Amino acid sequence: MEPVLKRRGRRTRLGYGAGAVTAALALTLTAVGQASAADVNNARNAGFESGLSDWTCSANSGTTVASPAHGGSAALKATPAGQDNARCSQTVKVKPNSSYSLSAWVQGGYTYLGVTGTGTTDVSTWTPDAPSWKQLSTSFTTGASTTSVTVYTHGWYGQAAYFADDVSVFGPDGGGGGGTDPGPTVPAAPAGLSVTGTTSSSASLSWNAVSGATGYSVYRDGTKVTAVTGTSATVTGLAASTSYSFQVTATNAAGESPKSGAVTARTAGTGGGGGGGSVPKHAVTGYWQNFNNGAAVQRISDVSAQYDIIAVSFADATGTPGAVTFNLDSAGLNGYTVDQFKADIKAKQAAGKKVIISVGGEKGTISVNDSASATNFANSVWSLMQTYGFDGVDIDLENGLNPTYMSQALHALSAKAGPNMVLTMAPQTIDMQSTSGSYFQTALNVKDILTVVNMQYYNSGAMLGCDGKVYSQGTVDFLTALACIQLEGGLAPSQVGLGLPASTRAAGGGYVAPSVVNNALDCLTKAVNCGSFKPSRTYPDLRGAMTWSTNWDATAGNAWSNAVGAKVHALP
Structure with missing residues (x-):
């Protein structure tokens, strides 16, 4: 019997793996090194x-x-x-x-x-x-x-x-503490600086508390603009559609710390936040497989016209921290050439579609953990956009994500690509359970340039809904009650989509019939066809839905995109 192929297999020495990460926390494991004798x-x-x-x-x-x-x-x-x-x-x-x-x-x-x-x-x-x-x-x-x-x-x-x-x-032995109090010392530089939100004229920031600090100073482009006693601040008086660099210092009676690492915030345009240019108000996203794992092998030109955003899966890590590249699997795709690939991207764009490069996947281990790797990420993705004509990037990192530096990288990329850049994300359900999670923080940090978050409602098990109740995957309640967390947690309805597998073979669990996806869309946008969970309000601007993958959809006769695509495109 053919084994069930789960979430986004990645190339290994034996071929493409098929295991899925189930409800993973965003993290990076570090090997434990040799300890010293002490x-x-x-x-x-x-x-x-x-x-x-x-x-x-x-x-x-x-x-x-x-x-x-x-x-x-x-x-x-x-x-x-x-x-x-x-x-x-x-x-x-x-x-x-x-x-x-x-x-x-x-x-x-x-x-x-x-x-x-x-x-x-x-x-x-x-x-x-x-x-x-x-x-x-x-x-x-x-x-x-x-x-x-x-x-x-x-x-x-x-x-x-x-x-x-x-x-x-x-x-090292932490001991019992104690000793003579030497009085205050200059505090350490704050860590964890991130952008928590933007408007057309302001940027909101937060950072981690520093032991011994009695206050904090906020710097914009190197100039001190405000001082606060807490660990958050909103800087006002900014110009619309403009990128600013921010740093923070900690202060006490002994002096001021060095500046924190810098983060970039881009203010929204006067028409509101979010990126993506001419992406339809209600859009369907599909992942296209740059490998053969048993699903239908496709060229970009074969992808159903129901898909508005096509995420090419996946970019690959390089030997340079944070940098990525892309290698078309011509052999695995029956001789598909790079020139044909580029031409097919242009043809889709001429038909009003967006084609983006997806970074990550189940086994993708791209680490953006400092300013240098953030710069490498932004520069390498921008290079791929120029080489292949991609419209933007999808963040599908299932093995660790640093919200401070990934946000910095994405804002730097946006500054290069401009306001029409498409930015999507595909976090797992566990990553969007709380606004304190690293993936959720990243989404909020880049809300000003974010097109849509298509959370994966599969390979999840049971999760909490926004009402505090536990729901199991595979039901309309699971989709609506978990979407509510994002909708009420700071993302705009236009930045929220429902990510589902295209068939039972596309994921290890969580598949629902297209009719269930459509019921969830109705429930969230019109308050009809709900299950036991009923949202407190409707979200008519909900962006739409996503599936893994266009290939598995094609294997099943495009049943998913024909049904869900028609529903999404008919939303008001």
Whole structure:
């Protein structure tokens, strides 16, 4: 029997892989390096041999059990219930400006391991259901004034209990603290600066708190424009459709920190935010496969006319951090040449369609984690747009995304490409559960140039809707209640689309009949054909829908695009 092919297979040495990341957190795993002889495990009661001593679990969700235990005679068992994800945490003392490796052994339901309060970049990692013990590992670096961090585990809503054991925060001994207070020192530069929103005349910013800071100064293009005591500010008096560079410093009685990394904000035009130029008010997006994984092999010219945006999948990483390239799989596509590919793109554009390059996919590991890699990303995507005639870019990073520097990269790309650039995103459901998530933050940061977010409503399991209830994939309620989170979380209705697989073979789970997609579109735009969830208001400007993929759609006779395309294009 032919195996089920899941989300966006990527080329491997054996061909194109077919596994899908299920409800992944946005993260990048870092290999744990060789520790020095002086390093220790700074976690207390790391094996839960003393019950829950030194640990705090939300909603009384945690207990200790004798079996299963990875090491020793006990392990943590934590059970999610209702709206509680069974978070168990410990405050761990660390040394400033130091590197630590974080690990734990886990088993059972969805399990997450992470750390907050690092003073640099907080990290996390996760695993879906683990029937046997599995080690989760990541690493972090502390800030200049960081003396403690919070290490945590948690499960996921509606999922099974998880077990954790042998937690390790391995690195320099954080000790017991204390000593003589030397008085205030100049604070560290703020981290996490991001653009949280723009209008035609303002830009809103936020950043991470800095230990010891009593205030913050905001700089626009190198000039101080305001001072605040909190970790957010709105800069007004800006010109429409203009890009500005912002930095922030932290201040206290001892002085002012160095400036943070810069972020770019582009104000909206006088007609409102969002990018995409002449993309239709209601649009259908389809991913075109630059590989053969058993679906119909297509040329761009073969893609159904129902698709308004065609996302070419995928760009490839290069040896330069942040940079991407594109290599047409001519052999796998039956001799499709680069010249034919370029000509087909032009023909689609002449017919009013947009063709963009998609970055990422299930196994795409493009890292944009600093200003240099952000510049490399923007320059390389712009080069591809010029070489092939692409209208823009799709961000489909399923293995980690830094909102500060990806936002910087996309604004830099927009400054090169202009206001007609098409910018789409395809986050997984887990990435859009909260505005605090890195993908959601990125979408809000680039709202001024964003065309549409087509969240993947598949390969997900159960997720929370905007009403706080848990919904399972494969239902109209799953589509409408999760779309509501984005619609009420800061994105414009015109920036929200519903992403679904074109057939049962296109994804490992979450396929719904086109009629269910159409019911969800009706529910969100007209408040009819809803399930048990009914949104508090309608969103007639909803952008439309997306599918993986045009190839799987063609394999099924274009049944998805014929039905959903007709519905989308008939929306008011």
